[in-house]
Amino acid sequence: MNTLGYAILSVLSRRPCSGYQLASYLDVLWPAKHSQIYPLLNKMEQNGILEFELIKQTGKPDKKIYSITDKGMQILKSWINESPNEQIKRDEFLIKVYSMWLTDEEHARKLIEDRISKLEVKIASREIKIEEVDKDHLTTTSKHFGRYVLLCRGNLLDKEEISWCNWVLDLFETPSFRCE
Amino acid sequence: MNTLGYAILSVLSRRPCSGYQLASYLDVLWPAKHSQIYPLLNKMEQNGILEFELIKQTGKPDKKIYSITDKGMQILKSWINESPNEQIKRDEFLIKVYSMWLTDEEHARKLIEDRISKLEVKIASREIKIEEVDKDHLTTTSKHFGRYVLLCRGNLLDKEEISWCNWVLDLFETPSFRCE
DNA sequence: GGATTCATGTAAGATGTTACATGATTGT
DNA sequence: ACAATCATGTAACATCTTACATGAATCC
Numbered sequence: 001m002n003t004l005g006y007a008i009l010s011v012l013s014r015r016p017c018s019g020y021q022l023a024s025y026l027d028v029l030w031p032a033k034h035s036q037i038y039p040l041l042n043k044m045e046q047n048g049i050l051e052f053e054l055i056k057q058t059g060k061p062d063k064k065i066y067s068i069t070d071k072g073m074q075i076l077k078s079w080i081n082e083s084p085n086e087q088i089k090r091d092e093f094l095i096k097v098y099s100m101w102l103t104d105e106e107h108a109r110k111l112i113e114d115r116i117s118k119l120e121v122k123i124a125s126r127e128i129k130i131e132e133v134d135k136d137h138l139t140t141t142s143k144h145f146g147r148y149v150l151l152c153r154g155n156l157l158d159k160e161e162i163s164w165c166n167w168v169l170d171l172f173e174t175p176s177f178r179c180e
Numbered sequence: 181m182n183t184l185g186y187a188i189l190s191v192l193s194r195r196p197c198s199g200y201q202l203a204s205y206l207d208v209l210w211p212a213k214h215s216q217i218y219p220l221l222n223k224m225e226q227n228g229i230l231e232f233e234l235i236k237q238t239g240k241p242d243k244k245i246y247s248i249t250d251k252g253m254q255i256l257k258s259w260i261n262e263s264p265n266e267q268i269k270r271d272e273f274l275i276k277v278y279s280m281w282l283t284d285e286e287h288a289r290k291l292i293e294d295r296i297s298k299l300e301v302k303i304a305s306r307e308i309k310i311e312e313v314d315k316d317h318l319t320t321t322s323k324h325f326g327r328y329v330l331l332c333r334g335n336l337l338d339k340e341e342i343s344w345c346n347w348v349l350d351l352f353e354t355p356s357f358r359c360e
Numbered sequence: 361g362g363a364t365t366c367a368t369g370t371a372a373g374a375t376g377t378t379a380c381a382t383g384a385t386t387g388t
Numbered sequence: 389a390c391a392a393t394c395a396t397g398t399a400a401c402a403t404c405t406t407a408c409a410t411g412a413a414t415c416c
Contacts, residue, residue, distance in 0.1 A: 018366095019367080020368075035371090039370085057366090057367085060365090061368065062367075063368080064367095064368080
């Protein structure tokens with residue numbers, strides 16, 4: 001099974017849900033389009049890793065609520081203890097920063113400023129989620145601990161990137177500069 | 181053309197080089213295997229975006245030194261000013277942190293500690309590159325400015341992630357905790 | 361009236377990885 | 389002896405994205 005499969009299991013181990021819901025939950029973990037999710041769910045179900053209950057709805061299309069099976073749970077648990085593969089990071093922004101010297105200061109500045117805006121949006125939406133976490137009942141062994149620390153991680157890193165952006169913008173102001 | 185193509189142009193706009201060299205330079209910008217790079221170089225050459233000079237070597241295989249053409253330079257320059265696509269981040273580590281509650285504290289701790297080790301290695305290799313930069317002749321319009329700020333960015337973010345890792349490890353120590 | 365949400369699927373295409381193919385030189 | 393570096397390529401496969409397909413309910 002591929003990593004998307006394990007990401008799906010990770011979500012379903014917390015609560016059963018439909019493929020449609022999965023798509024949005026996976027977004028922060030391992031983004032995938034529904035066209036990739038649905039066929040994989042079928043395959044995993046046929047392998048006995050998942051099972052589903054068909055929910056008939058009126059006014060909306062019917063849906064399948066998937067749950068993880070015992071077999072799936074075993075597979076997930078042993079996967080967690082394996083050391084993770086290298087992360088994949090592909091960011092056009094980096095290429096554009098790298099090639100900044102080929103454009104004018106106005107465009108270079110805009111590139112960085114737009115980055116800040118996008119990061120701020122992400123931070124704001126995470127902030128809401130962080131506030132919703134019931135911190136009074138949160139312990140290191142709790143089901144919600146992993147999600148909570150990941151939300152904090154995202155905001156720490158994005159805030160650090162904003163600092164970096166501002167540092168770069170400051171350098172544009174200073175004719176001669178020095179880095180510590 | 182795809183983003184890999186622009187990444188290739190970005191490197192070649194600085195100095196001509198072979199496909200083999202490109203593979204290593206691209207690693208921090210837009211990682212790609214040689215099996216993806218070589219066919220794309222051929223295609224770009226046929227489109228008049230690149231050109232190459234065949235260098236005959238003894239003891240080593242012959243090589244093609246690629247350079248960007250005027251046409252390629254124009255294409256690159258206009259691409260830089262377009263707003264970048266969303267970044268792609270896929271990190272198994274995140275899924276494993278998310279699912280930490282399914283394993284024991286020993287494994288959870290190891291997951292985080294191994295992450296720190298990997299980050300430290302990355303930081304150390306970037307540190308060397310940062311030291312090599314001639315900071316006395318570095319200005320915001322310089323060819324080397326983009327690369328320099330990207331190296332700093334990488335280390336800032338990786339150091340911030342290490343801080344986060346240590347914060348998580350601390351939480352394992354504290355029976356009751358609170359996040360600011 | 362038009363966009364969004366809910367809901368699941370298939371098909372085609374682009375992108376990325378792993379394996380196959382070759383082979384001399386240099387370092388451990 | 390064995391691995392790594394240099395150097396380029398193809399083939400097969402896995403993964404991911406975009407487009408096609410359907411359709412009611414709700415919000416602006």
